[in-house]
Amino acid sequence: MNYAVETKNLCRVFKRKRSRKERKQEPTKENQKEVVALDDVNIQVKEGELFGLLGPNGAGKTTLIKILSTLLLPTKGEAWVAGHNVAEDTFNIRMKINSVSGGESSGYGLLTARENVWMFSQFYDVPSKVAKQRADDLFKTFGLYEKRNQKMRTLSTGERQKMGMVRGFITDPDIIFLDEPTLGLDVNASRVIRRFVADWVREHEKKTVLLTTHYMMEAEELCDRVAIIDKGKVLVCDTPENLKKTVRRSSTLRLEIDPLKDYSKFRDIPGIRNFSKKVNPETNRSELVFVIDDEAAVSDILSVVTGEGKRIHELRKTEPTLEDVFVSLVGRALE
Amino acid sequence: MAMIKRHWKTLKTAAWLGWQMESNWTQPFLFAVYSILKPIAATMILVLMYWVVINPGYGGQAENAIMFSFLYVGNAFYIFVGQMLFGIFRVIQGDREWYQTIRNVYIAPISYYVYVVARALTQLVIASIAVVITLLFGVFVLGVQISLAVTDIPLFLTILVIGLVGVSAMGVILGGISFLTAKHMHGMNESVAGIFYLFCGVLFPISMFPVWGQFISRAIPLTYWFEALRRVLAPETLQIPTSLTQIDTGLLMLILLSSTIVLVLVSYFVFKGADYLARRKGVIDMITSY
Amino acid sequence: MNIHLRLNLRAILGRAYPRVIGSLREPSWIFFEILLPVLAIAAYVFIYQALEAPPEFVGFVILGGAMTAFWLNVLWSMAAQLYWEKEIGNLQLYMMAPMSRMSLLGGMAVGGIFGSSIHASATVLIGVLLFKGPALVFPLMLIPIFLVTLIALYGMGMMFASLYLMWGREAWHMASLMEEPIYFVSGFYFPVKALGFWVALSASVIPITLGLDSMRQLLFPSVAAWGLFPVEIELGILVVLAIIFPIMARIALARMENLARRRGGLTLRWQ
Ligand SMILES: Nc1ncnc2c1ncn2[C@@H]1O[C@H](COP(=O)(O)OP(=O)(O)OP(=O)(O)O)[C@@H](O)[C@H]1O
Ligand SMILES: [Mg+2]
Numbered sequence: 001m002n003y004a005v006e007t008k009n010l011c012r013v014f015k016r017k018r019s020r021k022e023r024k025q026e027p028t029k030e031n032q033k034e035v036v037a038l039d040d041v042n043i044q045v046k047e048g049e050l051f052g053l054l055g056p057n058g059a060g061k062t063t064l065i066k067i068l069s070t071l072l073l074p075t076k077g078e079a080w081v082a083g084h085n086v087a088e089d090t091f092n093i094r095m096k097i098n099s100v101s102g103g104e105s106s107g108y109g110l111l112t113a114r115e116n117v118w119m120f121s122q123f124y125d126v127p128s129k130v131a132k133q134r135a136d137d138l139f140k141t142f143g144l145y146e147k148r149n150q151k152m153r154t155l156s157t158g159e160r161q162k163m164g165m166v167r168g169f170i171t172d173p174d175i176i177f178l179d180e181p182t183l184g185l186d187v188n189a190s191r192v193i194r195r196f197v198a199d200w201v202r203e204h205e206k207k208t209v210l211l212t213t214h215y216m217m218e219a220e221e222l223c224d225r226v227a228i229i230d231k232g233k234v235l236v237c238d239t240p241e242n243l244k245k246t247v248r249r250s251s252t253l254r255l256e257i258d259p260l261k262d263y264s265k266f267r268d269i270p271g272i273r274n275f276s277k278k279v280n281p282e283t284n285r286s287e288l289v290f291v292i293d294d295e296a297a298v299s300d301i302l303s304v305v306t307g308e309g310k311r312i313h314e315l316r317k318t319e320p321t322l323e324d325v326f327v328s329l330v331g332r333a334l335e
Numbered sequence: 336m337a338m339i340k341r342h343w344k345t346l347k348t349a350a351w352l353g354w355q356m357e358s359n360w361t362q363p364f365l366f367a368v369y370s371i372l373k374p375i376a377a378t379m380i381l382v383l384m385y386w387v388v389i390n391p392g393y394g395g396q397a398e399n400a401i402m403f404s405f406l407y408v409g410n411a412f413y414i415f416v417g418q419m420l421f422g423i424f425r426v427i428q429g430d431r432e433w434y435q436t437i438r439n440v441y442i443a444p445i446s447y448y449v450y451v452v453a454r455a456l457t458q459l460v461i462a463s464i465a466v467v468i469t470l471l472f473g474v475f476v477l478g479v480q481i482s483l484a485v486t487d488i489p490l491f492l493t494i495l496v497i498g499l500v501g502v503s504a505m506g507v508i509l510g511g512i513s514f515l516t517a518k519h520m521h522g523m524n525e526s527v528a529g530i531f532y533l534f535c536g537v538l539f540p541i542s543m544f545p546v547w548g549q550f551i552s553r554a555i556p557l558t559y560w561f562e563a564l565r566r567v568l569a570p571e572t573l574q575i576p577t578s579l580t581q582i583d584t585g586l587l588m589l590i591l592l593s594s595t596i597v598l599v600l601v602s603y604f605v606f607k608g609a610d611y612l613a614r615r616k617g618v619i620d621m622i623t624s625y
Numbered sequence: 626m627n628i629h630l631r632l633n634l635r636a637i638l639g640r641a642y643p644r645v646i647g648s649l650r651e652p653s654w655i656f657f658e659i660l661l662p663v664l665a666i667a668a669y670v671f672i673y674q675a676l677e678a679p680p681e682f683v684g685f686v687i688l689g690g691a692m693t694a695f696w697l698n699v700l701w702s703m704a705a706q707l708y709w710e711k712e713i714g715n716l717q718l719y720m721m722a723p724m725s726r727m728s729l730l731g732g733m734a735v736g737g738i739f740g741s742s743i744h745a746s747a748t749v750l751i752g753v754l755l756f757k758g759p760a761l762v763f764p765l766m767l768i769p770i771f772l773v774t775l776i777a778l779y780g781m782g783m784m785f786a787s788l789y790l791m792w793g794r795e796a797w798h799m800a801s802l803m804e805e806p807i808y809f810v811s812g813f814y815f816p817v818k819a820l821g822f823w824v825a826l827s828a829s830v831i832p833i834t835l836g837l838d839s840m841r842q843l844l845f846p847s848v849a850a851w852g853l854f855p856v857e858i859e860l861g862i863l864v865v866l867a868i869i870f871p872i873m874a875r876i877a878l879a880r881m882e883n884l885a886r887r888r889g890g891l892t893l894r895w896q
Pocket of ligand 1: 014015016035036037055056057058059060061062063064214888889
């Protein structure tokens with residue numbers, strides 16, 4: 001089997017320069033000098049696959065993409081892209097990949113959108129004519145055709161982001177890394193991008209996409225397989241279907257209540273696999289998600305809430321989603 | 336009263352911010368060296384030019400100590416002009432291009448005008464050091480003739496302050512205009528500084544210009560500033576006819592003062608106007624590198 | 626055609642393009658880039674005239690003023706460029722692309738030379754029209770001197786580019802620091818030999834020093850004796866510099882890239 005991407009015990013540690021003030025203090029957990037961004041990551045992405053990396057902020061998704069796109073070296077372990085080692089054979093990797101990240105607005109403000117993507121294509125040995133033709137096709141796809149001859153500095157943030165997508169696909173890469181490609185885009189634009197990416201992988205047998213996101217539904221809808229990553233560790237990696245199966249026998253209980261004084265009591269209730277809580281600042285209510293294996297736990301949960309004399313605003317039992325997989329693994333909600 | 340108080344507070348905060356940013360950019364030592372080295376190198380170019388001309392091995396011309404004093408004093412005080420114009424301009428451009436904080440500063444409820452001026456005070460401190468070093472070097476190493484009579488000290492300080500106010504006002508005008516232009520980090524500010532360098536009688540008497548050139552010179556308040564400074568610091572340069580020589584010192588001061596007041600008013604309105612235009616054209620936070 | 630050759634040629638043209646277009650599309654910028662040296666020229670010419678210097682000195686000033694176009698371009702648009710690119714967010718895209726990093730810098734140089742040549746020519750033209758210099762001669766030797774000087778100069782810029790990449794904001798100060806002090810030690814406005822042999826020799830590390838000195842000797846034969854070395858020797862030294870600097874740039878760039886990949890400094894936008 002040829003893997004498009006493979007990592008073996010991949011670790012990445014960042015050394016942080018501590019500020020002058022921090023240096024005077026004792027090192028604590030927050031201001032320690034080293035940040036472990038990736039911790040022993042092993043993933044295998046097959047050729048032709050649309051692979052998702054799902055994780056909360058700071059999980060290490062971008063770091064992994066940077067390593068795979070040859071911008072960063074691993075601290076330990078190894079990684080191969082298209083069969084080439086990222087630390088050694090950068091040229092062959094770079095010829096085959098491209099990468100787009102959601103927040104990006106790269107390029108030169110003085111050039112038009114079309115000129116900008118043309119320029120970037122020239123670094124990949126794309127003949128000028130071919131590049132221009134592809135650019136126009138892609139601009140059409142992403143609904144930017146009318147604005148392609150506008151100077152980049154007059155484009156909106158979302159339009160620049162779409163231009164970034166054009167830039168990424170204009171080189172017709174074998175493997176493309178998409179780092180939260182729909183970040184901050186409106187519903188419509190997000191849908192266009194998602195559909196394009198899905199079609200692109202489906203229509204070309206050998207093209208591979210590695211996509212990061214923290215939108216559950218994006219991962220569920222698009223990806224052939226998903227790796228859930230948190231604090232630099234890959235927790236699970238499987239198809240969305242299989243992942244959901246792991247929580248299928250259990251059920252999910254969503255609860256909206258007035259904030260409690262003490263949530264630790266839930267830990268003692270048998271039958272709760274894991275739970276997450278967050279406070280909605282607008283309503284000032286606690287939103288709790290329980291993944292429960294045993295229906296009997298429900299009454300225990302409710303009695304904890306009523307025991308403190310708090311109101312229950314909403315109570316729902318739902319089908320498991322990827323989000324629930326995440327909660328059951330990590331004990332935290334994603335967003 | 337409340338308004339003055341608020342401006343005062345802005346002034347203090349911004350001056351502090353200016354210092355923080357300047358000294359944070361790099362090690363303070365390196366920063367100081369560079370702020371002082373640049374003007375001194377510019378001075379050395381002039382010294383060498385003079386030396387080459389009078390050296391028998393090269394130009395072989397007769398020594399001209401008075402002319403040398405003339406250009407040396409002018410050049411030393413020009414450091415204020417260069418550094419202040421540059422400083423204010425950079426505050427605006429720097430915020431715009433680097434930090435993209437202009438959005439935040441801009442919408443904050445403080446007067447951006449006051450903010451810009453205060454941030455430039457840092458530049459004034461640094462420029463003063465460079466000026467003093469240059470003058471001391473001139474007097475003790477190169478033998479430039481500078482003599483400040485004790486009775487002239489109040490006059491000298493008055494001239495100095497008026498001039499610096501004028502220079503700051505010009506910096507603000509420039510900064511205002513730069514709202515509307517592309518990235519000229521090393522274009523516009525230096526060009527304007529160059530115009531002053533050329534036309535304000537800094538290095539050579541304005542009488543060397545054709546009539547239209549002298550007209551430009553006389554329209555810039557700084558011309559009178561340099562003339563006045565030279566009269567108190569190096570009186571013997573009065574032997575060089577500058578075409579301003581006939582104007583007596585009292586009248587000279589009056590011209591300097593009134594033109595500076597006009598300049599300050601103009602700077603305020605230009606700044607407001609540019610500010611407004613920039614907002615209307617939507618270019619306030621543009622980035623224009625290529 | 627060899628894929629590497631083709632890729633890198635495309636990359637050079639690709640990166641040169643925004644430079645060329647940019648300098649044409651922002652006319653206000655051209656205005657300032659030409660005005661600036663003209664003002665400096667005028668001021669220095671008047672000083673020489675006030676001191677009653679021979680006409681050759683006017684020629685020195687015009688030549689020096691014209692060459693500042695290239696020097697400023699190397700400083701701000703070569704040496705400090707990778708730092709800007711990082712700030713804008715382009716650097717990581719460049720570093721991810723397969724072309725040689727040297728062709729990236731090469732493209733910036735080609736585009737930069739294009740723009741600067743326009744500026745320098747305009748400066749010379751204005752300078753000659755405004756001020757009466759000595760009679761002009763144009764020996765052929767001027768061409769190789771000029772070309773080799775540019776190669777060496779931009780090669781040096783490339784080397785600085787990779788160093789500045791790691792220095793972050795200090796890059797700005799360093800570039801700024803290399804304006805007046807270099808005009809001074811490289812003798813932009815007077816024969817560099819006047820600084821004394823050893824100072825002048827040390828300053829010759831900067832290619833523009835000997836480039837200017839040779840051009841002065843060739844353009845103003847009456848004062849050729851004020852040159853530091855004979856033109857042929859200066860050309861020899863310049864050729865050596867034109868070979869060494871690009872090689873050093875290549876090494877420095879590879880090192881810096883590696884260091885940045887190890888430390889994670891290629892993508893960090895706000896240091
Ligand atoms: N250059 C760096 N220097 C120091 N620490 C870094 C650097 N880059 C990333 N980190 C740290 O590494 C961890 C992982 O960061 P990473 O950007 O990979 O997260 P992410 O999963 O992409 O998060 P997000 O969803 O917010 O984009 C974070 O704790 C981050 O602070
Ligand atoms: Mg990320």
